Amino acid sequence: MPICHFIAYHMIKRIVIHGGRSTLIKTVIRIKNDYVMVFDEDGEQIPEYQGHYRDVKTKILADAPAGSVFNHWFGHSLVPEKVAGEVW
Secondary structure: OOHHHHHHHHHHHOOEEEOOEEEOEEEEEEEOOOEEEEEEOOOOEOHHHOEEHHHHHHHHHHHOOOOOEEEEEOOOOOOOEEEOOOOO
């Protein structure tokens, strides 16, 4: 497979078709009970990526584009804590 096809395939693979439009992961929040909430660039939830951390972690890390924001929201803070994808 030519490299341009390989790159295009993997870029397309990272897009989720949601409601008839392309949706990219923008914000990922892991909360205290180990559940995960995922939002697109418009702040809309992406149900395909939400669920228990152990069930969705691999898929999210594989599909999240560069620039996605990963967060922990474990305490009683009013805002989640930004973390690197590697430690999320």
